[in-house]
Amino acid sequence: MTTSTSAPDRPTDRFRWLLADTWTIALRDFTHWRNRPGIMAFGWLFPVLMMTVFIALLGGVFGMATGGSYLDFVMPGILTMTMFFGLEGTMTAISADASKGVTDRFRSLPIGGLAVVAGRCVADMVNSAIGLAVTALAGLAFGWRPDVSPPATVAAVGILLLLRFAMLWVGIFVGLRVKSQEGITAVQVLVWPLLFLSSVFIDTATMPRWLGTIAEASPLSAAATAVRQLLGGGASPGGETWFTDHASLLAVAYPALLIVVFLPLSALCYRHLRR
Amino acid sequence: MRRDGNELAIEARGVRKRYPSTGAGEPPALNGFELTVARGGVHGLLGPNGSGKTTAVRIMTTLLDLDEGEVQVAGYDVASEGRQVRRQIGLVGQYAAIDEEMSGLQNLMMFGRLSRLSIREARRRAHELLEQFGLAETGSKRVSAYSGGMRRRLDLSVALIVDPQILFVDEPTTGLDPAGRRDVWDAIRTLVRGGTTVLLTTQYLEEADQLADDISMLAHGRVVAGGTPAELKAQVGDDWIELVPRETADIARVAELLAPWASGEIRSAHGRVQLPVLDRTNSLLATASALRDSGIAFEDISIRTPTLDDVFLQLTGSTATDPLADQTAASPA
Structure with missing residues (x-):
């Protein structure tokens, strides 16, 4: 019988255990992937499916106003969408763990709460990075030819993963707050109007002026436009507004703001589990 | 880890707990909850739905803060020494808190690692527990294919990875068929022989009777009666x-x-x-x-x-109905 659970209380030990526990919890997701490869493959290929639909079916209509190739225009948008969809993954996982008692079991173990969140973070970020790579490769196969200079590519990937990291904290918060399957479904439906009311798929120049401005103010537009500017996805859509002029700044500021708001809110939600 | 001279597994005094969502006119979930559990054996916490059983367990396992009172588990204060308490306890909640997408073995390995076992030790312990709970053959299958009774047994075995001093089992057989229930009972009896103290909550008189050495009866957030199963049954009829x-x-x-x-x-x-x-x-x-x-x-x-309702009507001093007059009484089994 194993009774020796010696107390690792020195700070270095604590840090070592934090890393070990984080890895164990992330490994749990990787095990899921191995146990159901079909579902994972579908998740990674879904953005490719969307890309095909937009290019093949809608490219002719939406692309008219962009001047250049619609593929070059829409690819940064599709990559932004891929990161945005991470919200659903995080939210669903957090909500399922909370409702099935897995969260409580973690909380009844002598591990730090930080490891549980960090494990989720590692798993979700790796998942989304794979999705990003798959989508980008599929785009290249479709004929997407971005202007790739190493610094611009690094910056574009950085902006996209930063958006995903912000979605992680929104997802944790929503997943802890929304208890029912109906609530989860509602969020899954609500992501669509948010995607369409942006420059992710559609050039805002084709919208009425007031609507175009609202669309350009979206955090998703900021990320898509910033990536377009970095990778040469045609001219800034919708002409020169304050939002498109400052897209790179906004692509960093919006996620930063979301993190500043939702990270403490998520921590508060975890604490409120004790009330 | 045991503190010297402390022979009590659990001691709760004057515990009050009101959920923030509770309406102004409604009573708190726990209202002067008192409990003393000696080390060894099974202590049953018996009460109908809404009597505060789960709230009490969540407080004793440090998942929930209390408003007033004091609770010591294994000699440690749940409010100020949560981490130490968590090193001494195992928890089996109302829902089988295991990962459905992983196999039984993978679940046990993960929780073993989180309980500070080395990979080799975690694997050895996982196989040992699968064997002990009759899950050796299904250990590599995904949990989503398990029956309710098998899930419960896996859930129990997860709580036992590091051999806790005190195991909290919250309504372990709710929703199980009679065969699954018997399996879980056998598993709990085996544990107690190994020296673990078990705190069991249940709403089934029969379950408490089968398993518990001592029973505390809970109604409206406080313990209203206690004793051995025989003593309580004598009171009830x-x-x-x-x-x-x-x-x-x-x-x-x-x-x-x-x-x-x-x-x-x-x-x-x-x-x-x-x-x-x-x-x-x-x-x-x-x-x-x-x-x-x-x-x-x-x-x-x-x-x-006699149903639990009859028992509680009698014990809480409300107009004691004659159990023989209740024609709709049904056996809990």
Whole structure:
């Protein structure tokens, strides 16, 4: 019988255990992937499916106003969408763990709460990075030819993963707050109007002026436009507004703001589990 | 890790807990909860839905803060020494808190690693537990394919990875079929033989009777009675056999024939005979064979058990209804 659970209380030990526990919890997701490869493959290929639909079916209509190739225009948008969809993954996982008692079991173990969140973070970020790579490769196969200079590519990937990291904290918060399957479904439906009311798929120049401005103010537009500017996805859509002029700044500021708001809110939600 | 001179597994004094969502006019979930559990054996916390069982367990396992009072588990204060408490306890909650997308072995390995076992040690312990709980053959299958009873047993085994001093088991058999229930009971009995103290919550009188050495009865957020199962049952009254003869005229004869098995006063009313008995199954067999040759025809014969509602009505001092008068009483089994 194993009774020796010696107390690792020195700070270095604590840090070592934090890393070990984080890895164990992330490994749990990787095990899921191995146990159901079909579902994972579908998740990674879904953005490719969307890309095909937009290019093949809608490219002719939406692309008219962009001047250049619609593929070059829409690819940064599709990559932004891929990161945005991470919200659903995080939210669903957090909500399922909370409702099935897995969260409580973690909380009844002598591990730090930080490891549980960090494990989720590692798993979700790796998942989304794979999705990003798959989508980008599929785009290249479709004929997407971005202007790739190493610094611009690094910056574009950085902006996209930063958006995903912000979605992680929104997802944790929503997943802890929304208890029912109906609530989860509602969020899954609500992501669509948010995607369409942006420059992710559609050039805002084709919208009425007031609507175009609202669309350009979206955090998703900021990320898509910033990536377009970095990778040469045609001219800034919708002409020169304050939002498109400052897209790179906004692509960093919006996620930063979301993190500043939702990270403490998520921590508060975890604490409120004790009330 | 045990603190010197502390022979109590659990000690709770004057615990009050009101959820923030509780309405102003409603009573708190726990209202002066007191509990003393000695080390070793099974202590049953018995109460109907909404009596505060789960709230009490969540406070004792440091998942929930208390408003007032003091709780010590394994000699550590749950409010200020949560981490130490968590090193001494295991928790099996109301829902099987295991990962459905992983196999039983993968679940045990993960929780073993999180409980500070080395990979090799975690694997050895996982196989040991799968063996002990009769899951060796299904250990590599995904949990989503397990039956309810198998999930519960896996859930129990996860809580036992590091051999906790005190194991909290919250309504372990709710929703299980009789076979699954028996499996879980056997698993808990095995644990206790290994020296673990078990705090078991249940709403089934029969379950507490089967497993617990001591029972505390909970109603409206406080313990209203305590003692051994036999002591409590004596307060509540006996089981009874209810017989409905086809001819009302036979009632008197039935009562006369069954008199030797009665543990109390036989009642005859509304076309039925109600016979209080001590040993329900043997009494049924004995009375059945006594009646077989009498030539009396019966519409119905059944065993009745006082329900928890009857118990609580009696113990909380409300208008104590006569359990024999409750015709809708159903056995919890």
